Amino acid sequence: MASRRWLKLSTVVLAASLVLSACGGGSSSGSTANTPTTGSNGNASGGEAPKEVSFTIGYATGDPATKKAIADTVQRFMEANPHIKIKDISETSSAAYLDWLKTKDAVGEFPDLVEMRDTEVFADAGKIVELPSDLLELFNDPPKVDGKVWNAPMQVNSPQGIIYSKKAYEEAGITELPKTYDEFIEIQEKLKASGISPIVVGGKDIFHMGFWVNKFLIDQVYANDPDWNSKRTAKQVSFTDANVVQAMTDYKELFQNYVDKGWLSTGDNQTASFLVTGKAAQLYSGTWMFTQIAEADPNFEFGFYAIPDREGKVNVIGLPSPAGWSISTEASEDMDKVEAIKQFIRYFFEPENYSLYLASINAIPSTKEQVSYESSEQMKVVLELMADPNVKKSLAINNWWGENQIPPQFRNWYYKLLQELVVKDGDVLEYMKQADTEYDNEVKANAM
Amino acid sequence: MAVSAANSDNAYTAAKKKKKWQSYALFFILPSFILYTLFVIVPTIGSVYYSFTSWDGISADVRFIGLANFVEIWNSPRVHNALQNTLILTISLVVLENLFAILLAMLVDKVRWLSNLFRSIFYFPTLLSGIVMGFVWAMMLNYNFGVVNQLLAKIGLGAFTVDWLGDPRFAMLAILLSTVWKGAGYYMIIYLAGLQGIPQELNEAASIDGANGWQQFRHITFPLLAGSVTVCMVLSMISALKIFDQIAVMTDGGPGFETETLTYLIYKVGFGELRQGFGTALAMVLFFIILIITVFQVKILQKREVEM
Numbered sequence: 001m002a003s004r005r006w007l008k009l010s011t012v013v014l015a016a017s018l019v020l021s022a023c024g025g026g027s028s029s030g031s032t033a034n035t036p037t038t039g040s041n042g043n044a045s046g047g048e049a050p051k052e053v054s055f056t057i058g059y060a061t062g063d064p065a066t067k068k069a070i071a072d073t074v075q076r077f078m079e080a081n082p083h084i085k086i087k088d089i090s091e092t093s094s095a096a097y098l099d100w101l102k103t104k105d106a107v108g109e110f111p112d113l114v115e116m117r118d119t120e121v122f123a124d125a126g127k128i129v130e131l132p133s134d135l136l137e138l139f140n141d142p143p144k145v146d147g148k149v150w151n152a153p154m155q156v157n158s159p160q161g162i163i164y165s166k167k168a169y170e171e172a173g174i175t176e177l178p179k180t181y182d183e184f185i186e187i188q189e190k191l192k193a194s195g196i197s198p199i200v201v202g203g204k205d206i207f208h209m210g211f212w213v214n215k216f217l218i219d220q221v222y223a224n225d226p227d228w229n230s231k232r233t234a235k236q237v238s239f240t241d242a243n244v245v246q247a248m249t250d251y252k253e254l255f256q257n258y259v260d261k262g263w264l265s266t267g268d269n270q271t272a273s274f275l276v277t278g279k280a281a282q283l284y285s286g287t288w289m290f291t292q293i294a295e296a297d298p299n300f301e302f303g304f305y306a307i308p309d310r311e312g313k314v315n316v317i318g319l320p321s322p323a324g325w326s327i328s329t330e331a332s333e334d335m336d337k338v339e340a341i342k343q344f345i346r347y348f349f350e351p352e353n354y355s356l357y358l359a360s361i362n363a364i365p366s367t368k369e370q371v372s373y374e375s376s377e378q379m380k381v382v383l384e385l386m387a388d389p390n391v392k393k394s395l396a397i398n399n400w401w402g403e404n405q406i407p408p409q410f411r412n413w414y415y416k417l418l419q420e421l422v423v424k425d426g427d428v429l430e431y432m433k434q435a436d437t438e439y440d441n442e443v444k445a446n447a448m
Numbered sequence: 449m450a451v452s453a454a455n456s457d458n459a460y461t462a463a464k465k466k467k468k469w470q471s472y473a474l475f476f477i478l479p480s481f482i483l484y485t486l487f488v489i490v491p492t493i494g495s496v497y498y499s500f501t502s503w504d505g506i507s508a509d510v511r512f513i514g515l516a517n518f519v520e521i522w523n524s525p526r527v528h529n530a531l532q533n534t535l536i537l538t539i540s541l542v543v544l545e546n547l548f549a550i551l552l553a554m555l556v557d558k559v560r561w562l563s564n565l566f567r568s569i570f571y572f573p574t575l576l577s578g579i580v581m582g583f584v585w586a587m588m589l590n591y592n593f594g595v596v597n598q599l600l601a602k603i604g605l606g607a608f609t610v611d612w613l614g615d616p617r618f619a620m621l622a623i624l625l626s627t628v629w630k631g632a633g634y635y636m637i638i639y640l641a642g643l644q645g646i647p648q649e650l651n652e653a654a655s656i657d658g659a660n661g662w663q664q665f666r667h668i669t670f671p672l673l674a675g676s677v678t679v680c681m682v683l684s685m686i687s688a689l690k691i692f693d694q695i696a697v698m699t700d701g702g703p704g705f706e707t708e709t710l711t712y713l714i715y716k717v718g719f720g721e722l723r724q725g726f727g728t729a730l731a732m733v734l735f736f737i738i739l740i741i742t743v744f745q746v747k748i749l750q751k752r753e754v755e756m
Contacts, residue, residue, distance in 0.1 A: 098722075099716075121504075263614070264591075264613065264614025408721070412721070419702060419704045420616075420702075420706070421704075423615065423703045434525070438526075445520070
């Protein structure tokens with residue numbers, strides 16, 4: 001059923017791309033929705049002037065394309081609805097998004113409308129409220145936490161994979177994409193031999209570590225056992241189990257042999273320039289990078305593929321998870337504010353506006369209503385992966401919820417431990433024992 | 449008799465005036481006292497309570513868990529690692545900052561021309577914000593684009609280029625050097641004031657007696673700088689124990705946990721890992737560490753001042 005839906009979606013996107021390329025306006029965005037909706041709450045009717053309302057908005061700004069796409073939508077909304085002022089309090093800092101959000105809460109500046117990623121944590125803390133029921137109709141069965149919908153999902157989780165320089169592959173004599181993980185490693189050897197750094201990693205930003213770590217965890221752990229996290233919490237499985245150790249051994253060997261030397265000093269936002277300037281041949285990341293790379297060098301030719309596992313199976317991120325726009329509890333107590341926020345959410349997801357956002361970051365729509373935009377060659381691969389029933393869909397370690405939610409503080413700690421594993425050439429089994437101890441401590445601490 | 453009465457009256461009036469002045473003084477002090485109480489004393493007392501809770505920092509649910517946080521601190525390898533990093537950094541910073549500060553102060557004290565310019569140049573890094581300084585150093589030390597590696601490559605030492613902030617062998621050193629560069633100028637001013645208070649005749653007399661430069665420094669200058677040494681050692685020690693900005697900007701405590709200090713750990717667990725109670729307990733531990741070290745340090749250094 002799901003695959004049929006993805007097939008349908010990809011067909012719509014592909015069809016749109018054909019229609020638009022036929023129009024051939026030379027526009028870089030090529031969107032069907034270049035003239036966004038002008039909003040719905042002007043005071044042109046001649047009635048009473050609408051009441052002035054303002055609310056704050058906060059979202060993750062680590063990815064410049066996403067930041068710009070949201071900021072543009074906010075700007076257009078305010079132009080169309082002059083009586084509603086949205087104060088964008090998002091900041092690009094060296095801190096992780098959760099740290100920033102927590103700091104904002106500590107100083108009494110928790111955003112009224114917030115991009116929520118750790119939904120269960122903030123819902124349990126009473127910081128956010130359920131999504132108003134009249135907004136639920138916008139989405140296709142959004143994920144529930146404790147039987148409630150807390151977010152307006154901004155997009156569907158989409159697969160991550162290798163973004164590669166076609167020129168570097170050609171120069172290294174690589175003519176075929178890998179069908180197994182071992183073939184992928186052979187490609188790394190060829191790239192290395194050709195004199196280019198095979199892989200760039202933005203390890204300075206801790207979230208970037210998750211791309212690779214979760215690739216290996218999904219292949220070895222979550223693809224076979226989606227409930228592994230809950231079993232780990234119940235101490236039925238361990239980080240020292242053979243499958244996790246194998247995943248982390250693969251990760252360590254890849255990083256030690258094929259990743260650019262300065263990976264711990266490289267920020268996520270520098271990775272695109274590494275690729276287009278030929279300093280590295282590949283980047284493992286998500287669809288949001290396509291725009292960044294194309295903007296960094298419109299003539300740069302790149303491709304995308306998901307790395308298969310040793311048996312040739314393909315497992316990718318692609319299940320829904322509870323994340324998206326949430327309304328703060330404090331804002332929910334002011335009905336004017338709630339109405340204004342609801343108006344913004346509806347505006348955000350109107351196809352004309354939503355398509356611009358999706359096109360900016362190459363995302364997959366979460367709405368019931370079909371949204372189309374011109375998809376790139378790389379995005380078509382992503383859509384094919386999502387539509388392919390043989391491709392197993394999964395989630396990153398920290399995106400599971402309910403019984404499968406990990407202690408929220410564990411993710412960053414684990415990624416840091418894995419950085420240390422590589423730079424200190426540590427023993428994987430010993431490091432995984434540390435992971436077990438820390439996980440149990442955090443579960444215990446959170447239960448107190 | 450009449451004189452005595454007049455004196456008594458004057459004394460009474462003076463005492464009355466004094467008393468009146470004191471009440472006015474209280475009136476002026478009150479606003480600051482209220483603000484200080486509200487924003488320093490009350491949160492400090494409050495944090496004592498929170499250190500015995502499992503509060504996550506965002507929910508209204510604050511559960512008392514007794515000494516559990518302190519037991520975890522005692523047993524946690526991560527805390528031990530942060531404490532070890534803090535102590536290494538503190539000892540190194542106290543020694544290096546004071547050493548460079550004394551050298552700079554002596555240089556500026558001796559130089560005949562442009563002494564004000566040199567003072568300004570050496571003092572200038574102190575005026576920079578730790579965050580800004582951290583960003584600049586992080587850019588300079590960046591493996592791929594940093595000026596340090598580019599310079600090494602240009603002069604034919606490309607083999608020596610390393611990831612200064614990503615290599616566990618160099619990350620702490622990079623933090624140390626950048627902090628010394630920023631802090632030495634401040635202590636230089638204190639030492640300079642101390643140096644200028646030393647009578648010139650003592651060095652002249654020693655010189656006539658045949659003492660060389662090192663002997664003059666060892667037996668005259670350094671002992672007479674004892675007061676400045678006490679102040680600078682205590683200040684640099686407290687500032688080193690609280691180091692945060694440089695770590696946050698330059699390494700984020702990494703690679704891995706290699707440069708994670710106690711203050712940075714307090715921030716990470718308190719804000720990033722949703723464990724405000726545990727973070728507050730750690731802050732309490734750090735408070736007592738600073739208190740104990742400072743008391744010992746002042747006692748030892750003051751004893752040394754007297755001996756000298």
